[in-house]
Amino acid sequence: MNLKDKPPMNKKVIFKTFLPAVLLLLFTACSSSPSHTDEDKNNALQVIMNRKSVRDYQSRPVKETEIQTLLKAGMAAPSGRDIRPWEFVVVTDKKILEGMAGELPTARMLAKAPAAIIVCGDSIQSFYWYLDCAAATQNILLAAEALGLGGVWTASYPYEDRMTIVSKYIGLPEHILPLAVIPIGYPTGKQTPKDKFNEQKIHYNTW
Numbered sequence: 001m002n003l004k005d006k007p008p009m010n011k012k013v014i015f016k017t018f019l020p021a022v023l024l025l026l027f028t029a030c031s032s033s034p035s036h037t038d039e040d041k042n043n044a045l046q047v048i049m050n051r052k053s054v055r056d057y058q059s060r061p062v063k064e065t066e067i068q069t070l071l072k073a074g075m076a077a078p079s080g081r082d083i084r085p086w087e088f089v090v091v092t093d094k095k096i097l098e099g100m101a102g103e104l105p106t107a108r109m110l111a112k113a114p115a116a117i118i119v120c121g122d123s124i125q126s127f128y129w130y131l132d133c134a135a136a137t138q139n140i141l142l143a144a145e146a147l148g149l150g151g152v153w154t155a156s157y158p159y160e161d162r163m164t165i166v167s168k169y170i171g172l173p174e175h176i177l178p179l180a181v182i183p184i185g186y187p188t189g190k191q192t193p194k195d196k197f198n199e200q201k202i203h204y205n206t207w
Contacts, residue, residue, distance in 0.1 A: 047146045052193040054150025055109040057185025061092075062115045066147055070117060070184070073143035077135035085126040086136050089118040089170050096169050100181065103165045107154040113183035118156075118166060124175045130157055133179040140182055150187035153180050 071088055079085070091097060092115045101110035110116055119137045121129030137153055144151040156162045156178040166178040 047142055050193050051142055051145045052150075052191050053152040054185075054187045054191055055152050055183075056188045057109070057113050057150060057183070058188055059112075059114065060186055062149065062184055062186070066149065067115065067117075067184075069147065070140050070143050070149075073139045074117075074119065074136040077132065077139045079132045079135070080126065080128060083126045084132065085122040085129040086133050087120040087122060087176055088136075089120060089172075091116045091118065091170065097183075100165065100169050104154065104156075104162055104181065106162075107181050107183065109152065110154075110181070110183050113185045115184045117151075117182045117184060118170060118178055119180045119182065120172060120176050120178045122175060123177050129177070130179055137180045137182065144182075144184060148186070149184055150191065151182045151184050153182060155180055 067090055071090075074086065074088060075084070077086075091100075097110045097113060097116060100116075101108050104110070117140060119133050119140070121133040123129055126132065141151050141153060156166045157180070163178050166172070166181060170178075172178065
C-alpha cells in the first residue's frame, strides 16, 4: 500500500500512543534538574558564618585557577539594572604589592600576600558603581573562604588619598575608581570568625 493510501490515524489513538512517552520525558527532565539539597544549603551557610578577615599569609602562590574562581564569584554578584560596572585588577607583582603596602595605611599585609584583587568601578557606566562593587567584593571574600584561602577588605573608596595611591600603582584610567584592595593568600595558622549576631539590631515592621 502506498503511504498516500493509508487512512489518517485517529487523534485519540495518537494521544493514547504518545502521551505516556511525553509524560515520561517530562518526569525525567524534572527529576534530573539541579536542586539545592540540605547539604548544599548547610555548606553555603557555613561559608558565610565562617568568613573572617585574614591578614597573615603563607608564601606559597595562589593558583591561577583559584584566582579565576574568585573573579567568577565576584562577577556573579547582583548589579543594578544589570549594568555590571565592575573591573578587576589582579596583582601578583611583588614590587607593586610591597609598594602599595608601604603607602596604604590599612593594607600593610599586602607585603606578605602572594596576590591581591583590586575591585574597581566604572563611574561613567553607573553613578552607584560602588554598591555593585561592594557586592562583588563580598562574593570574592566568601569564595576565598570556600576555597580555603584568606582575604581581607581594605578600603580605597571613599578616601581620595588611598584611591590616588592605588590608581598610581596600577595605572587606572580617570573614570575607573578603586573600591577595595583584597589581599589574597593561604592563611597562616587557624583563624576564628567573629560572632557578630546581635538581636538588638533587628526590627520587625516598625522601629
